[in-house]
Amino acid sequence: MGIMSFLRERMGTILVAIIGLALFAFIAGEVITYGKSFMGGDRNTLGEVAGEKIAYDDYMKTVKQGTENFMQQSGQTSLTPQITEYVQENAWNQSISTVILNKEMDKVAVAVGADEIQSMISGPNPDPQIVQYFGDPKTGKLDMVRLNGFLRELQNAKPTDDRLIQWTAFMEPKIEQRRREKYFALVHNGLYVNSLEAKDSYEAKGKLAKFTYVQLPYSSIPDNKVTLTDDDYQTYYNEHKAMFKNQQELRNFEYVSFNASPSKEDTAMIKEQMVKLIPALRSSTNDSLFVQINSETKAPLVYQRKGQLEPQLDSVMFTAAPGFVYGPYVSNGSYKVAKLVDSRVGPDSVHARHILINPATAGGVDKAMAKADSIKKLIEGGRPFAEFAKNFSEDKQSGEKGGDLGTFARGAMVPAFEEVAFNGKPGDMKIVTSQFGVHLINVISQKGSSKVAKVAIVDKPLTASGKTSSAAYAKAQAFLGNVNKDNFAQEAKKAGLPVKQANDVNGVASALPGLDNARELVKWAFTKAEKGDLVDQVYALGDQYVIAHLTKIKPEGELALEDVKEQIKPQVLTQVKAKQLHSKLEGAVNGASSIQQVAQKAGAQAVPVENIVFANPVIPGLSIEYKVIGTVFGMQPKKISKPVDGANGVYVVSLDSFINPPALTNTVREKQQISQTLLQQADNRLFDALKDKANVKDYRAKFL
Template sequence: MGIMSFLRERMGTILVVIIGVALFAFIAGEVITYGRSFMSGDRNTLGEVAGEKIAYEQYMDKVKQNTEMFMQQSGQSSITPQITDYVQENSWNQAVGQIILKKELEKLAIVVGTDETKSMVSGNNVSPQIAQYFTDQKTGQLNRQALNNFLSQMQSAKPNDPMIQQWNALVASLIEGKRSEKYFSLVSNGLYVNSLEAQDSYEAKNKLAKFTYVELPYSSLADNKVNITDNDYQAYYDEHKGQFKNTQELRSFEYVSFNASPSKEDTAAIKTQVEKLIPEFKASTNDSLFVQVNSEDKAPLAYQRKGQLEPQLDSVMFTAAPGFVYGPYVANGSYRIAKLVDSRVGPDSVSARHILISAATAGGIDKARANADSLKKLIEGGRPFAELAKNFSEDKQSGEKGGDLGTFGRGAMVPSFEEAAFNGKAGDLKIVESQFGVHLINVLSQKGSSKVVKVATVDKPLVASNKTQSGAYSKAQAFLGSVSKDNFGAEAKKQGFAVRNADDVTGTASALPGLDNARELVKWAFNKAEKGDLVDQVYTLGDQYVVAHLTKVKEEGTLSLADVKDQIKPEVLLQVKAKQLSSKLSSALNGASNIAQVAQKAGAKAVPVENIVFANPVIPGLSLEYKVIGTVFGMQPNKISKPIDGSHGVYVVSLNSFQNPPALTNTVREKQQLSQAITQQATGRLIEALKDKANVKDYRYKFL
């Protein structure tokens, strides 16, 4: 039970270690480059990294682990499509990262020796991931005896025991984490900042510039007064072509959705159903059974303190009398009614110990209860509880401490355990069942005193009726029958339906704007459709019926001008404006001997600024202006610049003076700061370089 308890209670953390430690910085990295090609005939290959295949089962196991970890840590019983997307991307990054890192470690022959491993697990340098499980809560120090006892249990466990297998996986992940740490240390230790770099950095942060500028803002030209030609688009595209590399295939489509969510009539009907239950609920003498029979959510009843109930109930149940029924009210997509079953004054926290008897080990729940009853009689006869807990409890972690569970508040234990611990009194011995087996509980003490209530809640989800669903579906089917790929938008407008766009959708997306459960539609777009195609059926996505039209396909590689024309239009517009404003400022520069004359001729103001540093290129009241500030720090005093295309407008500047900082006599601190910044950047850049070199190919859109 020590192994079971250890791994059961720490499973979320262990998964974090197993999944995360060996990957180091990869997990938090950007989404890995996607590939479009697919190996003919290989139906199990989800992707490739540097020629090594990622199997579908391997990836799905990782997704399952990460999903379970998220649900354990968040306490949620289900996850949204957005979280699904996040988990899948994380799992993919982990799979890719493991392969990339493994190849680098093997290439450099980086190993972790036996002595190093022993030091991490049981030596003088126990890994924090292990130490946290065996830390004495009172002293905050590692409990060596508990750790050694646990390791002894590991040695005697059977090799095929799943718990020992997971423990071995944990140790293996620590070893891989140590190898990763050595690898990244090799990189960071090879970085160096010299004195000249330190001097430049110091001056960039401390040298002050005082200058005057004249600006003609882009907003001074109305967008509709500026004519953009094809040559303007082509010039901008050619100049920035390197920015238009598409790392994965993207698809765009337009769609019309027909809402099948509950109507007012549906909502009223569900409310009526709930209202009809109120008289029977009030008269019920077995509220727990009533909830099980009539409620969608069949959560067990438990005492709760103020602040633990839903807001609507928290304000009324603590002043009501038992039997009071509140509602109907709406919460979490359901109509609900709630009944105050009982209220009492109870302890805020309890100290207790227990002996756990597993039904599986005992040969059934009845035998487990009989064993617990025998132990209870022995204790009542004078045998020490602590002795029996150490010898018989299958929760070895608490058993080694005489069964002591420490002090816990409400909500920390399973309902049946909590009921016994909080509703008894100090000294009580109670036997209860839970999903873990049979517990013999000894209540040691109870602290605090506050009012608690037991509330039974019956809920009915707000769902659409068949009439509502069939009506929405019929409209969608009729619309699909009336449109073609050539008249989708026009026909939708004619019939009064709003057309929505989903642009640059990835092959693994699960959600789209306005559509949370869009996976099937995305699969159609990537696996069945070509540009211009119309869906061949109405897609049911959650409470929406959808008709869609594939409008654009962006292949992997450098995108064409046609693909990015809409995307670059705002920047092209500014570039065209910049030409016009630069021409105006160039005319103002002719014959001008100072910045004030330039401003007067351009119909603008000469604005003085001071205390500007190169490291923070902001013009007060405007924006970041890298080109402008860069020009200033490259000028001679009393000179006037040529027009500069900035972020906010077109500028002309005149440097008044520089104020140099005190001489840097000791470069050590500056070197340290600069080195730290470079080291942080180096890790990310190294990862990106390894990704590019690995030639990652992603075929997930064909599977998920």
């Protein structure tokens, strides 16, 4: 009674204490887990290579650099999902190779010494970019006076000096590249081809075989006449296990999509809007402002030569009079209207130099322009342009060359810069502002002459109306409400929707069959879903609303038979047919004294061939047959082989004769040819072997 009374009186306090302890344990557990994750760097670990972590931040810097390089080289201002995936994959491979090769180079103590670095900068064969930056434009050779002067300045520079920082960033990858070259040179020096290998290679290319074959093609047995058993699959799987090693985790899912692309009514409405803009565009006196106000793409108006405009405009604008309006027309998913603002004859290329002032460091755009104006007046008074470019230009690359930008064609520079360079005249010195800062531009010379046109283009994307999108989304939502992981196919069939397959998708894929912007769906499949799961929301991917169902997870490593069963079905079918045809030919060979008798007993033809070489194992009229040709070159003349399972059927062959090539007289040349092939393959083979050994772990699916 005393205990019960005690509990009744203090039950509230006890419950509060118990709940408090439970909450504390839960929160403490979460804190400890989070702390471990955070302190271990897992929240910033994109992957691991040979036990070394790859940081997300470092990887993204590489992606950013790759993106900028691609956009600069291609002239594009945005990347498609496919190109983005390509850039990301390149960055990942670069990150992996850096870790792997650094570890290997450290093992064998590969280093680049001070004398080597000095030679790269000012030796007999300096780095080409050093020559470019510090070369004499007249001779094309390195200007040692300029280079040594620059290096002396760096010796006295503070660690925070921009020039020292930029020089270090410039030299580090070059030193690293030289280190890699030395490492691969060590590998290459270890490659050796002996005389026996040279002789074998020579004979493989020059020894001719004449033989006769009998073939029973696999196509002679219809697929529907073959019943595959579990043992058939298991046998093939056991014999080819090495082929079924998954380098990374893959997933299969099926999905249906609801089209939300613009309807005919949407397209007609957008076209009507563009038609209504034509009178205003035709009468506009400020076409640049009109484009900025009315166009989806706010492109500046610049002169362009023939071939730079899109095809529809290129064919009409160079023969039209200013004021001519073309359209509406459809291009790249938009309705467009174009007006010829002006046309003239202008230069094809320009040689110019510039000094770039940064408004941020100058105290604003006005002060930057005032500084540029002061420099301009000093230059006009006789001071050298190159001196100011070297000392004041934010563009250090051109600044070291006196501001010289070389000769460039239309489209190479930003519009404001191009306007001055191509529409001015040689000797002009102008100040303009661009997104990079304030430029003092000096036009040195202009070359060529062709007609150019300035065209104002107004565009409106062909997008679905709210009504169209809502209708498609409503259908997708209704389907999601009716479907589950067990009736996906049946519900899709009932709704008249084709079920699309996305097989062997990796964790960083950006596109799927029929879906260009599928990153979010792929991320769901890898970070939220388990086998059999159905999405818990409708995914809006471009102009499609998508419902997906995860059907299979293929883990990294050796795949189970059930994971590859459908994939290997054609090969298993061929193997079963081969057994049947093999038995038939064995019976034909038994007791036969000639290949013609084998053909007669098998109900086939004996086909003679000649001038076949081991190095090119192709049977004329068929295809490559490695096993068959290998059998021929291992036979004695006038013998009949056992049945050989080839790529196209089962064969029996009989060797007639060999014609040997002339004796090898130039072993050195043959060795050199083989060595060249080895060298071409060595680097990739070495890296693949090191990568396989490095136990690479890829966590990108969680981040990207």
